[in-house]
Amino acid sequence: MGEITLTIDGQEIEVDTGVTVLGAAQQAGIYIPTLCYHPDLTPYGACRLCLVEIENMRGLPASCATPATNGMVVRTKTPQLQEFRRGVLELMLSEHPHPCLTCWRRERCGPFDICLRSVDITQRCVTCPKNGTCELQEVVDYIGIENVELPSTLRGLPIDRENPFFERDYNLCILCGRCVRVCQEVRGVGAIAFTSRGSETLPGTAFGHALRDSDCRYCGACVDVCPTGALIERRRKYEGLPDTRVTTTCPYCGVGCQLELELKDGHIMEVLPLRDNDVNHGQACVKGRFGITEVVHHPDRLTTPLIKKNGKFEGATWDEALELIASKLSGFKKNEVVVISSAKCTNEDNYVVQKFTRTGFGHNNVDHCARL
Amino acid sequence: MTFDERRKQAISDWEALQQSDKPHILVGMATCGRAAGAAAVLATIKEELARLGIEALITEVGCIGMCYAEPLVDIIKPGRPRISYGNLTPETVKQLIEEYLVNDNPRPDLAMGTIGEGSVEGIPELAELPIMKPQVRISLRNCGHIDPADINQYIANGGYSGLIRALKMTQKEVIDEVSKSGLRGRGGAGAFTGFKWERLWEQPGDVKYLICNADEGDPGAFMDRSLLEGDPHSVLEGMLIGAYATGSSHGYIYCRAEYPLAIQRLETALKQMEEYNLIGDNILGTDLSFNLEIKEGAGAFVCGEETALMMSIEGKRGMPRPRPPFPAQSGLWGKPSNVNNVETWANVSAIFQRDAEWYAQYGTESSKGTKTFALAGKVVRTGLVEVPMGITVGDIIYEVGGGIVNNKEFRAVLTGGPSGGCLPASKLNLPVDYDSLTQAGTIMGSGGFVVADEDTCMVDMARYFLSFTQDESCGKCVPCRVGTRHMLDILERITRGEGQPSDIDLLERLATTIKSTSLCQLGGTAPNPVLTTLRYFREEYEEHIVEKRCRALACTELIKFFILPDKCQGCMICLRNCPVDAIIGDRRMVHIVDQEKCIKCGTCMDVCPDRFSAVVKVSAEEIEVPSEPIPVTASRPATKKEDAGETATND
Structure with a gap:
């Protein structure tokens, strides 16, 4: 049971100390629209969509940043609040391509359909890689915007395609600051920050240098937290939505990061680090985040053990390979064997290798490649 | 040395300075003074003293608030009250030093007033002057009186x-x-x-x-x-x-x-x-x-x-x-x-x-004490004033500030800087305190007090302040970053004469959203100049949108320059000075502004001799002019006939 009792939209909710009003609402299943909020990041209060009314509090506090206190009475859906949210969202949409966002036919259109309203292809949601998973779409659908009265002031920026992993299309950026914060707070890198000010503000590197000249490690954390199509993995850009998702452990090193593979027709489209685990908490490195797709489907990748017969490697089954190793090992004395394992193996595999060496051969001559 | 000993020492030093038998000269060396040339004045004083062989004490002090009269120099001559001199130049200060310190002529023509006990014939008491009388200097108590670089002078004055x-x-x-x-x-x-x-x-x-x-x-x-x-x-x-x-x-x-x-x-x-x-x-x-x-x-x-x-x-x-x-x-x-x-x-x-x-004891029920204001804009006495809360807006402008420059009509005052709002003439009786200002739609702010006269277009003023807040928005929250830009776009449109009737509603809607939803008070107050001008000067917006007229004749896109055919002398001055050759005509032929070419810089109006006054600036009006230059028919102004000819030929 929680220590704090508060009322949100007439519903009494008990939460622990330190939980925000937004957190309390989420626990109780009350939806409050958000865009700059992310559970892994410190509250930011920039998108102004999670504003709520709290009795005895001045103005409209952002629920993502306001700690819940005992006896608080919160209203999240008054007509005035919804009107303000609509106003803010309309401002946001005036900078973001939105013909599809406000079109009732959006869900019926496919990427190759001809638009009845002749909307430019770069402005259409259905051709955006984020279509269907875009958080801006979700919020627009909740608040309901049929028409943006303000003139559209798109940025008209070129898309940054200088790195092989992801594209940066700041025409779609809503400046929620998640990428900047994840890079700083979670990754501790700070390769990007907000540049310029006023309506010129955009996330970017110091002095506008290329990412490769910045501190960027290409971990892709920014891509993962981006709510819109501004940061998109290049490989999956035009692949649409996945048909299957598979949870797996990253094969690149012994840390054992938990990953979710998004598959379509048996092929990996994108690899996403999983949040709900005790190993990597939603983070991955460049190898796990962007390297797996290519390696798994690479034609040169070994998929079976190879045994050299008559000077040539030939495919074999695991049983054959293990059988061969066992038969050869038995020809040596115990202290004639050294075992080298790989740092890419999981901890469990390496545990088995050292166990095998120590019990099977009775010595400690076991190592792995990362020490070489 | 204990602090108490230091304090006693400071007080006795201060008293010795006051009672010194040498003349004591205080020079206002704050940024306002320096900008007006105080450094040159100070150098001249030192040179003059050396030349005349006078030993005097010189103290560089801060600003006493009368920035309009900088550079300011105060002279305390033994046995005489302190006299404040303003608007000095190296030349006038040279005369002053010699005449006052050598010939004992206090030069009332250069003096602003006396400070302290005693009087000097022909020089008023500074504290009794309209600029000083309503003031109560609490936070500025020492400014202009002590040497800011000397802690002892502060301590001697109760510091x-x-x-x-x-x-x-x-x-x-x-x-x-x-x-x-x-x-x-x-x-x-x-x-x-x-x-x-x-x-x-x-x-x-x-x-x-x-x-x-x-x-x-x-x-x-x-x-x-x-x-x-x-x-x-x-x-x-x-x-x-x-x-x-x-x-x-x-x-x-x-x-x-x-x-x-x-x-x-x-x-x-x-x-x-x-x-x-x-x-x-x-x-x-x-x-x-x-x-x-x-x-x-x-x-x-x-x-x-x-x-x-x-x-x-x-x-x-x-x-x-x-x-x-x-x-x-x-x-x-x-x-x-x-x-x-x-x-x-x-x-x-x-x-x-x-x-x-x-x-x-100073101030009002809810706003105690005094407030410092920086008087700026079209007010006679610009500077820094500290007045008790509750003084009226009108008193600050007309009493302390001395009214509007060139006796023009007061249009508005903007309090609180770009986060504040404009108050019209009907609010001149408004007491200046936190709550009254908030009720009137503006804010106390940090004390900016910018006065606008009849030549200031209120739409343009709102546009200017919004362009400032838009530039200075940090870009974090959506309403401030995007909303102020849209508001600015609309205002620019209106001042260009491209406003739509729906623009006023749109401005108000945006302003309400921005005020209520912005993260900080920069956004929360940014629409204030627009909202207050809409509240008090709505007709000006409507004129811009509907009639395409700017009554202050300030919005360049909405004004036109014409040369009155019944006044033009065909003197060629405007024609020669026009930077874009938009004036056609010839000697003794009536000049005509080519409206297509005109960039509305106003040069023709500035250079047209006052006694002709043939160039007029109008908005939403057309003045009938001949389609091509015709011989001048206007009779020449009776006086200075020769001058006109000379100007024309010599130019």
């Missing part, structure tokens, strides 16, 4: 007696004294200072921060700069009292780097405080320890917002963060903090040098 008094009280008693004085934050929002201090005092923990906000950024405002340049110790003493009351151990002065003189004065002051054991560990032998650092801001307007200011001190991008948590709970480096404005701190030291009752 640090407030700190000593506070140190004898308990922390709670100090806070209660501030609460009793009714002092409210002078930086803009007007929160009760005692309340803020109490919130910080309540917080547990041994590391708390006190911050002095000297990031004055409003266009046309210079209260804090002047105070720091003229009397830095009054601010620092206030901070020490605050540090003791709230239990803070560290402090910062966040001063914009564009104020080099203020920073220099603060640095000097801090060094002297160190020497006098007024800063650092065990101040004046008590348990109070307080370290103070100057942090130079890089000139972002938003860094005047307290949470952005703290981000900036931390070395981060200056962007506000949501509240709660309030700075008193989690401020600088996540520790309990309190931010007060320069002027607030100077008031604190004044309150403790006297007492809360004395302070609270």
Whole structure:
């Protein structure tokens, strides 16, 4: 049971100390629209969509940043609040391509359909890689915007395609600051920050240098937290939505990061680090985040053990390979064997290798490649 | 030497200075004085004294507030009251030194007034002048009177007696004294200072921060700069009292780097405080320890917002963060903090040098004390004035400020800088206090007071201030970043004559959204100039949109220049001066402005001789002119006929 009792939209909710009003609402299943909020990041209060009314509090506090206190009475859906949210969202949409966002036919259109309203292809949601998973779409659908009265002031920026992993299309950026914060707070890198000010503000590197000249490690954390199509993995850009998702452990090193593979027709489209685990908490490195797709489907990748017969490697089954190793090992004395394992193996595999060496051969001559 | 001994020494030095048998010359060397040429005046004074072989004492002082009359020099001749001289040049000061100090002619023609006891024939008493009479100088008490680089002069004038008094009280008693004085934050929002201090005092923990906000950024405002340049110790003493009351151990002065003189004065002051054991560990032998650092801001307007200011001190991008948590709970480096404005701190030291009752006698029920305003714009006497709260807007402009330049008609006054609003002539009787101003749609702000006359277009003024806030928006929250840009676009459209009837509604809708949903008060107040001009000058907007007319004749896209055929003398002056050759005509032929080519620079109007006055500027009007130059028919003005011919040929 929680220590704090508060009322949100007439519903009494008990939460622990330190939980925000937004957190309390989420626990109780009350939806409050958000865009700059992310559970892994410190509250930011920039998108102004999670504003709520709290009795005895001045103005409209952002629920993502306001700690819940005992006896608080919160209203999240008054007509005035919804009107303000609509106003803010309309401002946001005036900078973001939105013909599809406000079109009732959006869900019926496919990427190759001809638009009845002749909307430019770069402005259409259905051709955006984020279509269907875009958080801006979700919020627009909740608040309901049929028409943006303000003139559209798109940025008209070129898309940054200088790195092989992801594209940066700041025409779609809503400046929620998640990428900047994840890079700083979670990754501790700070390769990007907000540049310029006023309506010129955009996330970017110091002095506008290329990412490769910045501190960027290409971990892709920014891509993962981006709510819109501004940061998109290049490989999956035009692949649409996945048909299957598979949870797996990253094969690149012994840390054992938990990953979710998004598959379509048996092929990996994108690899996403999983949040709900005790190993990597939603983070991955460049190898796990962007390297797996290519390696798994690479034609040169070994998929079976190879045994050299008559000077040539030939495919074999695991049983054959293990059988061969066992038969050869038995020809040596115990202290004639050294075992080298790989740092890419999981901890469990390496545990088995050292166990095998120590019990099977009775010595400690076991190592792995990362020490070489 | 104990502090008490130092104090006695300072007082006797000060008295010796006052009673010196040598002439004492005070030169206003604040930034306003320097900009007007005080450095050259000072150099001339030194040269003259040397030339005449006169031994005199020279003190460089801060600004006394009469910026319109800079450079200002005060001369105290033994046995005579102090006389203030204004608008001096190296030439006039040269005459003055010789005539007053040698020939004993006090030159009433150059004098502004006398200060102190005694009178001089032909020179009024400065305190009785309309600019000074309504003023009550509390925070500016020493500005212009003492040498800001000499701690002894501050001490001799009651300096640090407030700190000593506070140190004898308990922390709670100090806070209660501030609460009793009714002092409210002078930086803009007007929160009760005692309340803020109490919130910080309540917080547990041994590391708390006190911050002095000297990031004055409003266009046309210079209260804090002047105070720091003229009397830095009054601010620092206030901070020490605050540090003791709230239990803070560290402090910062966040001063914009564009104020080099203020920073220099603060640095000097801090060094002297160190020497006098007024800063650092065990101040004046008590348990109070307080370290103070100057942090130079890089000139972002938003860094005047307290949470952005703290981000900036931390070395981060200056962007506000949501509240709660309030700075008193989690401020600088996540520790309990309190931010007060320069002027607030100077008031604190004044309150403790006297007492809360004395302070609270000034002002109104809800706004106690005095407020400093930077008078700027189309007002006769621009400068820095400190008036009791409750004085009317009209009194500030007409009494203190001396009315409108060239006796033009008053149009509006903008209080509170770009976050404030415009008040029309109907509000001239409005008392200046926090609540009345808020009710009228504007804010007290930090004290900017920009006066507009009949030649100022209110739509254009709103556009200007919005363009400032739009530029200075940090870009973090959506309403401020995007909303102000849309508002600015609409205003630009209106001033170009392309406004739509629906634009006024749209402006109001956007303004309401921005005001209610912005993260910080930069966005929360940015629409104020638009909202107040819409409230008080709506007809001007409508004229721009519907009639395409700008009554102030200020919006270039809406005005046209014509040469009146019945007045034009065909003198060729305008024709030759037009930078784009938009005037056709010939000698003794009526000139005609080619409206297609005209860029509306107004040069023709400026150069047309006054006695002809043939060029007119109109808006939404057409004046009938011949389609091509015709012979001049107008009779020449009777006087200076030859002059006209000469001008034409010599030009």
